[in-house]
Amino acid sequence: MHSGIIYSAAQGLREVLMSLVGIPIIVDIIMTIICASILLVIMATSALVFTLGERKICAFIQVRIGPNRVGPGGLLQSVADMLKLMDKEDIVPKGIDKWLWVLSPILLLVPSALIYAFFPFDDGVILADVNVGLFLLIAITSQTVLPFLMGGYASNSKYSLIGGMRTVAQMLGYEVPMVFALMGIVMLTGSLKMSAIVEAQSNVWFIVLQPLAFLIYIVTALVESNRPPFNLVEGESEIIAGPFTEYTGMRWALFFLAEFSNLMCIGILTTTLFLGGWHGPDFLPGFCWFWIKTFICVLFYQWVGWTFPRLRIDTMLSFGWKVLLPVALINVLLTGVGIYIYNIM
Amino acid sequence: MSEILGTLVFYAVTVVILGTALGVVLSKNLVHSALLMTACFIGIGVLFIWLNADFLGAMEFMLYSGGVAILVVMGIMLTKRQDGAPGNPFNVRSLPALALVVLFLAIMFLVIMNSVVPAGEFISPDTVNGLADMMLNTYILPFEIAATLLLAALLGAIILAKGDGKA
Numbered sequence: 001m002h003s004g005i006i007y008s009a010a011q012g013l014r015e016v017l018m019s020l021v022g023i024p025i026i027v028d029i030i031m032t033i034i035c036a037s038i039l040l041v042i043m044a045t046s047a048l049v050f051t052l053g054e055r056k057i058c059a060f061i062q063v064r065i066g067p068n069r070v071g072p073g074g075l076l077q078s079v080a081d082m083l084k085l086m087d088k089e090d091i092v093p094k095g096i097d098k099w100l101w102v103l104s105p106i107l108l109l110v111p112s113a114l115i116y117a118f119f120p121f122d123d124g125v126i127l128a129d130v131n132v133g134l135f136l137l138i139a140i141t142s143q144t145v146l147p148f149l150m151g152g153y154a155s156n157s158k159y160s161l162i163g164g165m166r167t168v169a170q171m172l173g174y175e176v177p178m179v180f181a182l183m184g185i186v187m188l189t190g191s192l193k194m195s196a197i198v199e200a201q202s203n204v205w206f207i208v209l210q211p212l213a214f215l216i217y218i219v220t221a222l223v224e225s226n227r228p229p230f231n232l233v234e235g236e237s238e239i240i241a242g243p244f245t246e247y248t249g250m251r252w253a254l255f256f257l258a259e260f261s262n263l264m265c266i267g268i269l270t271t272t273l274f275l276g277g278w279h280g281p282d283f284l285p286g287f288c289w290f291w292i293k294t295f296i297c298v299l300f301y302q303w304v305g306w307t308f309p310r311l312r313i314d315t316m317l318s319f320g321w322k323v324l325l326p327v328a329l330i331n332v333l334l335t336g337v338g339i340y341i342y343n344i345m
Numbered sequence: 346m347s348e349i350l351g352t353l354v355f356y357a358v359t360v361v362i363l364g365t366a367l368g369v370v371l372s373k374n375l376v377h378s379a380l381l382m383t384a385c386f387i388g389i390g391v392l393f394i395w396l397n398a399d400f401l402g403a404m405e406f407m408l409y410s411g412g413v414a415i416l417v418v419m420g421i422m423l424t425k426r427q428d429g430a431p432g433n434p435f436n437v438r439s440l441p442a443l444a445l446v447v448l449f450l451a452i453m454f455l456v457i458m459n460s461v462v463p464a465g466e467f468i469s470p471d472t473v474n475g476l477a478d479m480m481l482n483t484y485i486l487p488f489e490i491a492a493t494l495l496l497a498a499l500l501g502a503i504i505l506a507k508g509d510g511k512a
Binding site (some may be wrong): 025097099100130131132135137138139140142143145146150155161165168172192302 | 379418
């Protein structure tokens with residue numbers, strides 16, 4: 001039914017485990033644990049790689065050299081960064097709401113890690129291929145708002161609270177056009193299942209059929225994952241990193257682990273929803289195409305981030321509600337008309 | 346074996362739901378109460394998914410813990426009293442409340458034990474298409490009326506918040 005190296009490897013592993021253990025449910029549990037661990041490793045590694053990539057690309061765009069001392073060409077810079085962060089003193093400010101403050105960065109990581117279960121990496125390689133996949137994915141993504149607000153509130157600092165409020169305003173505001181933009185894809189596919197969405201793109205990618213939705217998605221994805229030029233939540237020069245102001249060391253690093261994981265997620269989602277997922281010419285296996293497209297998307301998002309200046313909060317919010325939302329609704333209407341005409345002919 | 350696992354999941358989720366619900370009532374900090382309520386919503390969403398109602402579960406995540414809870418938390422944070430008082434009004438009559446709860450539980454227990462719950466047929470997990478069909482074909486008129494009502498409420502809220510332009 002499915003082809004592809006990863007799928008066959010997983011099947012082989014399952015057979016080996018089956019002959020060793022013998023009880024199907026235990027084999028299922030072991031397989032799930034292995035898959036989840038692989039996804040977590042991917043997530044953690046993405047943070048390590050993207051930290052370096054971000055600094056190198058930022059340097060390239062700004063005509064600098066960037067980190068070049070640790071390791072060959074600065075390759076080990078993120079390892080050094082990590083060691084430094086672990087070594088830092090764990091400062092807990094006075095007057096905070098202790099429990100919320102401690103929980104906020106940890107809870108932020110949970111939805112970021114959870115959504116990896118819904119990504120089809122290759123033919124048949126998807127941890128949870130549920131019927132309402134895309135909807136559940138968006139629902140889980142929307143859970144990242146509250147931890148930011150929690151952290152901003154618990155820090156008992158005005159900058160943090162402003163950052164938290166901005167998170168709510170921008171993430172809730174841009175979630176609406178994003179959902180309507182993705183509706184066009186769901187209308188064309190006729191299903192919310194992630195594997196079905198990829199399957200529907202085996203001939204024509206949705207970027208061709210839904211160019212408007214693609215443009216809206218790029219903007220909203222950058223907003224939802226707090227990437228520059230929409231990182232008003234952090235806004236280093238105005239509200240001093242917002243919700244993260246009072247965090248140091250590993251607690252601060254957890255926020256950035258979540259941020260880089262989200263960057264990877266929007267790359268993967270762009271690939272899956274608009275660029276045909278793992279589909280590609282036959283000379284490379286599916287998962288190679290998947291990762292090539294994902295990294296191109298991530299590069300693109302970083303390029304955009306380092307090219308444009310940060311927006312102002314009021315212009316950004318009015319852009320979301322007054323421009324993106326009507327355009328997304330028009331896209332839904334156009335898609336509906338298109339499907340109707342196509343069915344008539 | 347998988348039934349045992351399912352039961353374990355059910356009891357774990359139930360403990361989370363009941364524990365957080367109790368926390369909402371007992372917490373002295375209003376913000377903590379609101380956040381525990383969010384956790385309770387998430388637990389209920391997980392329970393829906395456990396019952397194969399994927400769409401309902403995702404709806405619970407999206408609308409309740411993603412939308413309603415954030416508005417509640419934000420409202421509480423913005424209206425917090427400046428003197429740092431906990432702000433969760435407490436009732437001293439805990440014994441009558443306990444008696445009332447026990448009475449309610451007893452009645453519910455009796456009702457549940459004495460009623461026959463017909464087991465429905467297994468419904469296909471693909472409920473989205475059916476729901477869409479009902480909303481946009483069979484019950485299009487009530488759907489549109491509800492939408493108009495919500496629009497009126499939205500406009501009313503904007504007018505109330507902004508004033509009529511004279512103030």
